[in-house]
Amino acid sequence: MAEAYPWQAALWQQLSRRERHAHAYLLHGPAGIGKRALAERLAGLLLCRAPTAAGACGQCKACLLLRAGSHPDFFELQPEDTDKPIRVDQVRELVDFIGQTAQLGGRKLVLLEPAEAMNLNAANALLKSLEEPSGDTVLLLVSHQPSRLLPTIRSRCQQQACPLPGPAAARGWLAGQLPELDAVVHQRLLELAAGSPLRALQLFRDGVLEQRTQVEEGVKKLLKQQVTPSELAESWKAVPLPLLLDWFCEWLLLVLRFQMSGDEAGLGAPQMGKVIGYLAGRTALPAVLELQDWLLAQRQKVLGKANLNRVLLLEALLVRWASLPRAS
Incomplete structure (x- = not known):
């Protein structure tokens, strides 16, 4: 049952x-x-x-x-x-x-x-x-x-x-499934899963915490010109494409929010807070909006099961992302 x-x-x-x-x-x-x-x-x-x-x-x-x-x-x-x-x-x-x-x-x-x-x-x-x-x-x-x-x-x-559980209920259920992890990791998983506890559990089982760390570090190296877009796209082969696009959509939305409000509390998780602030302060608003439109269009194609070249799509995304600080 x-x-x-x-x-x-x-x-x-x-x-x-x-x-x-x-x-x-x-x-x-x-x-x-x-x-x-x-x-x-x-x-x-x-x-x-x-x-x-x-x-x-x-x-x-x-x-x-x-x-x-x-x-x-x-x-x-x-x-x-x-x-x-x-x-x-x-x-x-x-x-x-x-x-x-x-x-x-x-x-x-x-x-x-x-x-x-x-x-x-x-x-x-x-x-x-x-x-x-x-x-x-x-x-x-x-x-x-x-x-x-x-x-x-x-x-x-x-x-x-169908109802989404409240934060306390979601944390309680996830803690019961993963008692070996501390509350900070439970919260991190729920943030990555947008509050959905079963998805948070699946993300943990799929090793997404490690993948997210890998992607965050790669984005930082990209902005410091320590790695090329093509090298980075190749290194992310194990990370599901829908997840990658969701994360970049999330970060771009945080850039927009910070540009509009200037509220540092809205920079998101500390792992990417400095990157979000850096991009928000050095990128013109039209460039952010243009990339957002492009990114959402690509995400829709992926969700619609379009037959896309994964590496070329990621390279195009990363080239645009690396160009943001110069689009001012």
């Missing part, structure tokens, strides 16, 4: 007590707050033959089959590879499943995550099933970025925002 996170308790009570369920839910919110677990709990509840107030019974035939990954009326759809979109032929298999009769005589359940990974053809192929699902079928779409979904997809689902 999927884990029940304490910050989801109120939402779970709301969902589990419904007598009638929507034919399609869009569970959305930032990555790393437990949306997938919530969807799995709801799927288990809706397929269970003897549900309780707490959720699925865990003992009936449907629960046992679901736990074993062999429930005939449950269909899960994800990208075949992390960096690939959900293709139209995958959605057509889903549509065929929806058109079938439930083998256990109850509901059919579809879990699709992340929904924004569908390419345009795949999303269009899903529309009719979302509008008129056959039989007693419930579709659970999980999305980290619902704004990237077609409006017609969003409008055919009951949209449900």
